[in-house]
Amino acid sequence: MLRRLQFVGVILAASVTAGLLALGCRTVEPASFIATGDMNEELPQGKSVEVRYIANEGVLISSRDKRVLIDGLHRKYDDAYAYLPDDEREKIEAAKPPFENIDLILVSHYHGDHFHPESVGRYLQSSPKSLLATSEQVVAEVAAKFSSYATIKGRIAPVTYSFKERITRNVGGIDVEFLSVGHGTGRFAAIQNLAHVFTLGGKKFLHVGDAEMSVPLFDHYDLDKQGIDVAFMPAWFLTNAEGRTIIREHIKPKHIIAVHVGPTEAASLEQQIKDEFPDADVFGTMLEKRVL
Numbered sequence: 001m002l003r004r005l006q007f008v009g010v011i012l013a014a015s016v017t018a019g020l021l022a023l024g025c026r027t028v029e030p031a032s033f034i035a036t037g038d039m040n041e042e043l044p045q046g047k048s049v050e051v052r053y054i055a056n057e058g059v060l061i062s063s064r065d066k067r068v069l070i071d072g073l074h075r076k077y078d079d080a081y082a083y084l085p086d087d088e089r090e091k092i093e094a095a096k097p098p099f100e101n102i103d104l105i106l107v108s109h110y111h112g113d114h115f116h117p118e119s120v121g122r123y124l125q126s127s128p129k130s131l132l133a134t135s136e137q138v139v140a141e142v143a144a145k146f147s148s149y150a151t152i153k154g155r156i157a158p159v160t161y162s163f164k165e166r167i168t169r170n171v172g173g174i175d176v177e178f179l180s181v182g183h184g185t186g187r188f189a190a191i192q193n194l195a196h197v198f199t200l201g202g203k204k205f206l207h208v209g210d211a212e213m214s215v216p217l218f219d220h221y222d223l224d225k226q227g228i229d230v231a232f233m234p235a236w237f238l239t240n241a242e243g244r245t246i247i248r249e250h251i252k253p254k255h256i257i258a259v260h261v262g263p264t265e266a267a268s269l270e271q272q273i274k275d276e277f278p279d280a281d282v283f284g285t286m287l288e289k290r291v292l
Contacts, residue, residue, distance in 0.1 A: 047291045049201035051230070052098070053283040055082040056113050057209065057259045059232060060099070063201030066174055069099075070106045070196065070207045070232075073119035077112035082263050084286060093119050095126035102127060103172040107134040108209025109183060109193040110141050121146030124155055133157040133171040133178075135192035161192040164220055174198055179221055182212035203229040203292060206251065210234060210260070213243050218250040228253040230292065234260040238273045238280065247277075255292070256280040 052060040058072030072092065076083045084092065092099040105123065107115045120142055124130055132142075132155065139158045143149050157171055159178045167178045176198045183191035195208040206228045211217075213236070231253035237243030238258055247256065258273055258280055266284025273280050281290060 044291065049203050049292050051257070051290045051292070053259075053286060053288050054092070055084050055286050056261075057108070057207070057232065057234070058114075059207070059257075059259065059283075060102070061200055061205060066104075066172075066200055067102045068104045068106065068174065068198065068200060069102045071108055071114040071209065073105065073107075073116060073123055074112060074114055075116045075119055077116075080262055081113035082261065082284075082286060083113070088287070089119070093122040093126065095123055095130075100127065102130050104174050104176070105130060105132045105134075106176070106194075106196050106207070107132070107138045108195070108207065109135065109191050110138045111191070111210070114209065115141070117142045117145040121148060121152060124152040131155050131157065131172045133159055133169065133176065135159055135161045135194055137161070137192045159194065161194065164217065166221065174200070181208060181217060181221075182214075183210050184212050197223070197226065197228070201292075205230050205232070206253065207232040208234070208237075213237060213240065213246065215242060215246055215250065218246045221250075224250050224252040230255045230257060232257050232259050234258075235265075235269050235273065235282070236260075238277055239269070244276060257290070258282040 048063060050062045054060060054072035056071065056074070058074065059070050060072055061068045074083060075089060105120065107120065115138060120132060124132060125148060136158045139156055142156065157169070159167060161180050163180050163182055165180045169176055169178065176196055179195040179197065181193055181195045183193040193209045193211060195206065195211055197204065197206050204227055206223065228251055231247070231251055233247060233256055235258045237247060247253070256277055258269065261269055261282060261284045266282060270282040270284065273282055
């Protein structure tokens with residue numbers, strides 16, 4: 001079971017607080033990062049992984065020796081979606097603490113509330129050890145819109161997308177299952193949305209991006225047999241009958257973290273979600289953390 005960290009460290013500057021309030025989000029004190037290889041000094045006994053919320057579906061997962069960032073490099077897209085204020089965004093794009101030394105960057109799909117080509121490009125320039133593994137659509141966006149693409153191209157691994165297929169690759173010493181789970185029908189049908197399954201700190205994580213909410217699709221992947229410890233699910237999966245069936249019968253995670261929560265809907269969504277999943281967490285406060 002995840003539990004809340006007692007936040008430590010420096011209080012956000014007044015400008016950050018104002019920026020967060022303007023977005024309609026609760027403000028928090030960002031905790032000082034536990035340096036890679038030195039997490040034992042800060043984590044409670046028996047805990048091995050830290051999960052930090054960025055914004056929207058962005059999460060940073062850190063074990064003692066590896067760090068994975070998913071959907072955490074994006075900029076303001078629309079006021080309906082949570083995004084970091086400029087000074088915190090600048091910090092992450094420049095790979096400054098607590099965002100340094102990320103081993104693997106994953107992007108579910110190319111929508112602006114999950115990804116920005118310049119944000120991804122700048123991070124890869126700022127952090128020479130980091131790798132990006134994502135769909136060919138996302139790679140094409142970076143290639144077309146980040147002017148220094150040639151300097152980072154060698155650290156980008158395109159993942160072939162074919163709906164309902166599973167590809168397993170080792171990137172940066174981390175085994176990742178890339179699941180082609182779609183983004184829906186109609187105008188969303190052509191979007192290459194990837195879910196990710198990987199293990200860090202002895203815990204298995206699932207992040208589905210904006211996956212098509214389809215029982216047959218999730219049944220196809222047999223995720224309920226994989227022993228998922230933590231599933232990051234868009235909030236609407238937890239408030240919709242078919243989504244709840246997917247979670248309960250076709251994923252069966254030990255713990256659920258709701259993401260893709262709008263800046264002004266965290267409180268109301270949390271109550272709805274807790275009615276159905278009392279032990280679930282709802283990420284609505286940017287930079288908050290959990291440990292497990």
